[in-house]
Every structure is written in structure tokens, then in C-alpha cells.
Amino acid sequence: xxxxxxxxxxxxPRNMGDMDNADGVGTVGNAKCGDIMRIYLKVENGIIExxxxxxxxxxxxxxxxxxATELVLGKTIEEALHVTNKAVMEALDGLPKAKVxxxxxxxxxxxAALWDYAQKHDITIEGLEPPKETDHHEEEExxx
Amino acid sequence: xDKKIYLDYAATTPARQGVIDEMLPYFGEYYGNPSSxxxxxxxxxxxxxxxxxxxxxxxxxxxxxxxxxxxxTEADNWAIxxxxxxxxxxxxxxxxxxxxxxxxxxxxxxxxxxxxxxxYLEVDADGLVNIDDLKAAIKxxxxxxxxxxxxxxxxxxxxxxxIGKICKENGVIFHTDAVQAFTHIPIDxxxxxxxxxxxxxxxxxxxxxxxxLYVRKGIRLRALIHGGAQERNRRGGTENVPAIVGFGKAxxxxxxxxxxxxxxxEKLRDYFIELVHEKVPYVKxxxxxxxRLPNNVNISFEFIEGESLLIMLDMKGVCxxxxxxxxxxxxxxxxxxxAIGLPHEIAHGSLRVTIGISTTKEELEYVAxxxxxxxxxxxxxxxxxxxxxxxxxxxxxxTKYNLEGVI
Numbered sequence: 001x002x003x004x005x006x007x008x009x010x011x012x013p014r015n016m017g018d019m020d021n022a023d024g025v026g027t028v029g030n031a032k033c034g035d036i037m038r039i040y041l042k043v044e045n046g047i048i049e050x051x052x053x054x055x056x057x058x059x060x061x062x063x064x065x066x067x068a069t070e071l072v073l074g075k076t077i078e079e080a081l082h083v084t085n086k087a088v089m090e091a092l093d094g095l096p097k098a099k100v101x102x103x104x105x106x107x108x109x110x111x112a113a114l115w116d117y118a119q120k121h122d123i124t125i126e127g128l129e130p131p132k133e134t135d136h137h138e139e140e141e142x143x144x
Numbered sequence: 145x146d147k148k149i150y151l152d153y154a155a156t157t158p159a160r161q162g163v164i165d166e167m168l169p170y171f172g173e174y175y176g177n178p179s180s181x182x183x184x185x186x187x188x189x190x191x192x193x194x195x196x197x198x199x200x201x202x203x204x205x206x207x208x209x210x211x212x213x214x215x216x217t218e219a220d221n222w223a224i225x226x227x228x229x230x231x232x233x234x235x236x237x238x239x240x241x242x243x244x245x246x247x248x249x250x251x252x253x254x255x256x257x258x259x260x261x262x263x264y265l266e267v268d269a270d271g272l273v274n275i276d277d278l279k280a281a282i283k284x285x286x287x288x289x290x291x292x293x294x295x296x297x298x299x300x301x302x303x304x305x306x307i308g309k310i311c312k313e314n315g316v317i318f319h320t321d322a323v324q325a326f327t328h329i330p331i332d333x334x335x336x337x338x339x340x341x342x343x344x345x346x347x348x349x350x351x352x353x354x355x356x357l358y359v360r361k362g363i364r365l366r367a368l369i370h371g372g373a374q375e376r377n378r379r380g381g382t383e384n385v386p387a388i389v390g391f392g393k394a395x396x397x398x399x400x401x402x403x404x405x406x407x408x409x410e411k412l413r414d415y416f417i418e419l420v421h422e423k424v425p426y427v428k429x430x431x432x433x434x435x436r437l438p439n440n441v442n443i444s445f446e447f448i449e450g451e452s453l454l455i456m457l458d459m460k461g462v463c464x465x466x467x468x469x470x471x472x473x474x475x476x477x478x479x480x481x482x483a484i485g486l487p488h489e490i491a492h493g494s495l496r497v498t499i500g501i502s503t504t505k506e507e508l509e510y511v512a513x514x515x516x517x518x519x520x521x522x523x524x525x526x527x528x529x530x531x532x533x534x535x536x537x538x539x540x541x542x543t544k545y546n547l548e549g550v551i
Contacts, residue, residue, distance in 0.1 A: 010455065016525055027527060031489035034449055034468055034477065038527035054527040058451035058468070062525065 002059055003093040009063035014070050019052045024120065026112025028131060029105050035061045037109040039069065043117055048072050048080055053109070060099035064106035067091050072110055077117075077125055083110055147461035149507045153347075153439055153500035154296055154324060155465060159390060160349045160501075166393040167351065170386035178383050179372065188385045195392025202395050203341065204332040205358050211375045212388050215355040216323040219342035220247035220290075222357055222368040222379075223319045227288045227340070228255050230364045231317070235285030239316075241265045241273055242483035243300075244292050247342075248321055249479070252290070261285070270432035271300035271484050278307060282314050289318050293325035293341075297467055297480040297496060298431030299440025301329065308337030317363065323347055323355075327398040328406060328437055339363055345387065349501065350394030354387035405501070409438035412499055412508060416441055419512040424519050426541050430481060430494060441497040442467075444481075444490045445515075446541045447529035448522040453495055456518040462511055467494040487540055489528065 002010070019025075019040035029035040035057035042050035051073050053065040067088050072080040085103035089095050095103060112131035118124065150158075159167075176185030178192055193207070200207045213219050228238065240252050242264045249264075256262045263281045265273055273291060282289075289311050294301045304320060311318035319340040322331060326343045333341060339360045346352040359365050371380020398405075413436075417429055426446035445453065450466030457464055467478030468491070476482065477491035486494075497511070523529040531537045 007455075010452070011459070013525065018530060031487075031492070031528070032476075034488070034492040036527050038530075054525055054530055056447065056526040056528045057449050059455045061449075062452060 001096055002063070003095075005067075005091070005093045006060060006063040006095065009066040009092065010059045013053075013062055013066040015052050015073070016054065016066065017052045018054060019050065022052075024113040024115070024117025026109050026114070026116050026131065028108045028112050029057070029061075031056075033101075034058070035102060035105055037061065037065045037105050039065070039109040039113040041072075041113045041117055043077065046076050046078075048075050048077070057102065057105075058099070060095055060102040061105065063092055064088050064095070064102045065109060068106040068110055077114060080110060080114060081125065081127060083107065149462045149511060151462060151464045151497045151499060151503065151507075151511065153503075154437075154496065154498035156346050156352065157349045157500055159346075159351050160394065160397060162397055163350055163390045163393045167386040167390040170389050174385070178385060179374065188383075191385060191389050192383055195388045195395075198392045198396050199343070199356055200358075202327070202331075202399055203343075203358060204334055206361065208376070209358055209361055211357045211359060211379055212383065212391075213355050213357055213379060214353055214384075215346070216245070216321065216342050216344035217247040218368070219323075219344070219355050219357040220245065220319075220321055221251050222365070223340040223342060223359075224248065224251045224288065224290055225255065226365040226368060227317055227319065227363075228260055230366055231287040235287045237261045237263070237283060237285040237287060239263045239265060239278065239281050239286060239289045239291075241267055241291055243267050243271055243295055243298075243480045244290070245296055245321055245323070248290055248292065265291075267300075267483055269485050270435070271295055271298050271430075271480070272432060272435065273302055273307070275303060275306050275310065279310055282310070282316060286314070286316050289316050291318075291320060293320045293322040293331070294329070294437045294440075295431065295480060296324045297478055298442045298484065299324075299437035300432045301325065301435045301437065304338070305336045311339075312337045324437060324440075327395060327402060328439065330402065333358060333360070340365075345391035345394060348394050348398055351387045351390040354384055354391045356391070406438040409499055409503075412503060412505060413438060413441055415505065416497065416499075416508040416512065417443070419508065420515060423512055423516050426539055428490065428541050428545055430484065430486065439499045441499070443495050443497075444486065444541070445493045445495065445519050445522075446490060446539060447526045447532060448493045448519060450477075450492055450494055452522055453493070453518060456521070457495075457511070457514060460514045460518075462514060464511075465496045465498075467496065468492045487544070490540055 022040040023043045024041040027038040038054045040052040051069040055065045071083045085107040088103045178189040321342045323344040327348045341358040344355040430442040450468030467481045481491035
């Protein structure tokens with residue numbers, strides 16, 4: 001059901017762990033839907049020097065957060081803002097339809113961490129919205 | 145991966161060799177249509193009757209009260225929709241529980257949308273129905289009570305005899321989905337006042353695609369599948385003879401072994417539950433500790449999610465299942481786990497291990513050891529566990545269930 005890349009990032013997650021004195025931390029998702037992602041950032045001169053993640057969730061949730069950290073590492077804040085869920089999915093060679101919400105969560109986790117960084121350092125990042133509580137699961141409509 | 149440890153016997157079972165051997169001639173050799181008049185085909189009719197006799201005897205019923213269907217789901221659909229339709233003039237109220245199989249719940253939901261009134265009884269923290277709740281729910285318009293014999297996810301066995309007695313006293317028809325219980329625990333439809341009962345073959349080492357519905361004599365149940373005169377005009381369609389033969393054989397093999405095998409499984413079950421509690425902290429057994437199917441273990445691991453757990457187990461060659469939302473493909477974790485009051489985060493971290501004829505003590509020890517490393521690894525990755533370690537949140541299992549890795 002998962003691609004080789006997803007399985008690889010699930011079994012050997014990159015940048016997994018926490019971070020002391022992170023410049024920005026973002027946690028998204030909730031236990032109700034079964035996925036929680038946390039991203040830690042270290043930013044120096046506008047460049048993401050280090051990035052770590054922790055994830056409570058399914059295989060796709062772990063893999064998307066792992067991939068998201070890889071995609072933003074070494075990037076400028078501006079570039080990191082453009083790491084979309086689509087980019088994460090493509091980098092993983094795709095996700096099952098039911099798991100697309102995991103990639104959205106990964107995108108939001110990065111943005112939430114950037115938001116936290118901006119708040120803590122009293123700066124404005126253009127185009128960055130404050131994180132909001134969202135639920136990416138689509139309610140299944142059943143009709144008989 | 146050369147190792148395979150199959151621990152999902154509640155999902156399905158392998159057909160036994162004896163079952164396969166019995167079935168094989170009915171594909172190429174005795175292929176005649178049982179409805180045909182010539183002697184060649186009559187042999188198949190006899191084969192069907194033999195299976196029917198075996199199944200009837202297994203539940204202390206009469207042969208003419210057993211109808212072959214495509215499986216447990218059809219049996220549930222037929223029983224519930226059939227009674228609802230046939231007894232409409234008497235009333236429109238159906239009583240069920242919140243922990244039924246989807247074949248029952250969704251059939252009841254369907255009827256509800258079509259003008260029936262459905263009461264979904266709550267269960268307690270172990271998954272048991274409260275008999276007083278049932279008594280209180282029965283009213284003038286109640287035509288059917290449908291409560292499963294034993295739960296497919298948490299293994300809890302309902303007080304079927306008491307439920308049957310209450311239904312009989314109140315003149316209400318009683319259906320039970322016994323798909324998980326059949327040939328695992330002794331069933332006597334008369335002693336338990338069961339009016340209709342669903343059974344399935346592939347859960348008991350028989351072939352897939354075949355099941356049976358027991359219908360007590362005198363119960364009016366019209367056909368759900370219209371067609372020819374098969375199954376005494378009540379279920380159209382040419383009989384799946386090889387499958388019916390295999391189903392009968394599976395029951396014939398299982399019954400004499402029932403007492404001994406369920407004792408063996410119970411011992412293994414309790415050993416595994418104890419082992420996991422000993423080795424892994426923050427775990428909780430779901431379902432009743434003793435009123436439980438001999439083959440069922442359902443354990444929640446706090447701070448982790450079930451699908452990740454299953455994938456990691458799979459990589460170690462272990463086949464199991466989970467009640468997490470991710471494995472069901474829906475928004476919520478298992479309705480059964482939520483019905484017993486588990487918070488979402490605990491329900492997401494559940495693991496169902498169901499054992500069977502090939503399961504050994506060594507296999508379970510291997511799985512328990514695997515769980516130690518897998519759960520530790522997933523907790524290391526979990527932001528929820530991090531919050532717990534940093535004392536930002538409490539352990540739900542410790543506080544709500546007052547358990548600390550101990551039963």
C-alpha cells in the first residue's frame with residue numbers, strides 16, 4: 001500500500017528527535033484523528049540550519065514528517081514556506097488517497113514551527129499565517 | 145522475511161487440509177447442479193444435506209432450521225431486514241448495541257433511515273451489555289433484539305442466555321451474530337432461546353464465501369435474495385456446493401476438539417496478556433478479562449499509534465490487526481473501543497492479536513519480545529510520549545485506568 005520511499009522514511013526516519021534551544025517549535029494535529037506532528041527548527045541568518053521531528057501517527061505520518069524535514073533543511077525561510085504537501089508527496093513517490101491528509105499535516109507542521117520562530121524573534125514572515133486547528137480527514141458521506 | 149507468524153485468526157483462518165480434501169471433488173467431479181433431477185446431481189444435494197445436518201447438530205437445532213448463505217454479513221442482513229419487514233405490522237422498534245459488527249450496525253442504520261426506530265444499547269467498560277438496560281429498552285413496538293454473541297474486536301462474550309430469556313419473556317425475536325463464537329464456545333440455541341443466529345465458515349478453518357443463518361421454526365422470514373427454489377424457497381441462487389461441503393467438514397473437525405482447543409487457547413491467551421503487561425509499560429487490556437473469547441487479545445499501548453505498530457510487526461513477520469482509524473480508513477478509531485469508553489488516543493494505539501490452531505507459546509514469546517523494541521522505538525518518536533516524559537501531560541492509562549503495566 002505504501003511506496004518504497006514511504007517505507008524507507010518510515011523505517012529509517014531522517015532527523016527524528018527533539019532539539020534543545022530550538023528557535024521554533026510547531027505542533028499540529030490532534031489525538032482524535034490519530035496524528036500529531038512536532039517540528040523543531042534552528043535558524044541562522046535566515047537559513048534553516050537544523051530541523052528535527054517527532055510524530056505520533058501512522059506510517060504515512062512518520063514518512064511525510066521525515067521527508068518534510070529533509071526538504072526544508074538548508075533552505076531559506078522563504079524557500080521552506082514553499083515546501084507544500086504536494087512537494088512532500090512527490091518526494092515520497094505518492095501516498096494512498098486516504099493518507100493525503102498526512103502530507104498536509106507535515107506542511108502545516110513546518111509552517112507552525114516557522115510561525116513560532118517568527119513570534120519568538122519578533123519578525124514578520126510574509127505570506128505566513130498563524131497555525132489553526134484543522135482536520136484534514138474528509139467526512140465520508142454514506143448514503144443508501 | 146522468511147518468518148510468518150499469523151495472529152489474525154479473527155479476520156480469517158486458513159482452510160484445514162481435511163476441509164480442502166473434502167471440497168476438491170466438488171469442483172471437477174461432482175459439479176452437477178443440486179436442483180437437477182438426474183442422479184449425478186442428486187449426490188450434491190445429499191452432500192449439502194450432510195453439511196446442514198452437521199451444522200444443525202452443532203448448535204442443537206433441526207436441519208430445516210439451517211440456511212446456507214454467502215457468509216456472516218449476508219446472514220446478519222437477512223436476519224435483521226427480514227424480521228423488520230415481516231413483523232412490521234407488530235412494530236418498528238429494534239434493539240442492538242454500540243459494539244456490533246458493521247454488518248449489524250449498518251443494517252440497523254439503514255432501517256433507521258427507512259422509518260424504523262433503533263435503540264443502540266451502551267456497554268460497560270468491559271464491553272458487556274447491561275441486562276437492566278435491555279429490559280428497560282423493550283417496549284410494545286419492539287420486534288427484534290440483535291446482540292452479538294462475542295465481540296470480534298475485544299472478545300467480550302455477552303450474557304446470551306439471559307438476553308434470550310428476557311426476549312422470550314417479552315415475546316421479542318432474538319438474533320445473535322455468533323460468527324466469532326461458533327465452534328469456539330458451546331452453543332445451544334434452545335437453551336439460550338436464540339431465534340436467529342449468524343455463522344461463518346472462514347472463521348473456523350473452512351472456505352470463504354459461505355455461512356449459515358439459523359432460523360427457529362415458526363419465525364417468519366421471507367427471502368432476501370430472490371431467485372430459484374433453493375434453501376426451501378428462502379435463498380435463491382445455485383448452491384456453492386464445494387464451500388457448503390467444506391463448511392460442514394470444518395464444523396465436523398472443530399466440534400470434538402472444542403473443549404480441549406479452547407482450553408489450550410485460553411492458556412496461551414492469558415500467558416501472552418501477562419507477558420505483554422510484564423514487559424511493556426503503559427498498556428491496557430481491552431475487553432472482559434474472563435468473559436472473553438479463548439482466542440482474543442486486545443491491548444492498547446499508550447503514546448503510540450496502531451498502524452505504525454502493525455507495519456513494524458509485519459516487518460518482523462507478524463500478522464495482526466488494530467482498531468486505529470488509519471487501519472479502518474475512516475476518521476475515527478474503532479467504534480467498539482470508543483463504546484467501551486476508551487479515549488481516542490488510547491483507542492488509536494490498540495493491537496488485536498487473535499490466536500488459532502497453529503499458534504505456539506514460542507511464537508507469542510517472540511511477538512512479546514518484538515513488541516518491547518517496537519513500542520520503545522515508536523515512543524521514542526512520539527511527541528505525546530515526549531510531553532509525558534517532560535511532565536506536561538499525565539498518562540491516561542495510569543490515571544484513568546489506574547494501571548501501571550499490571551493487570
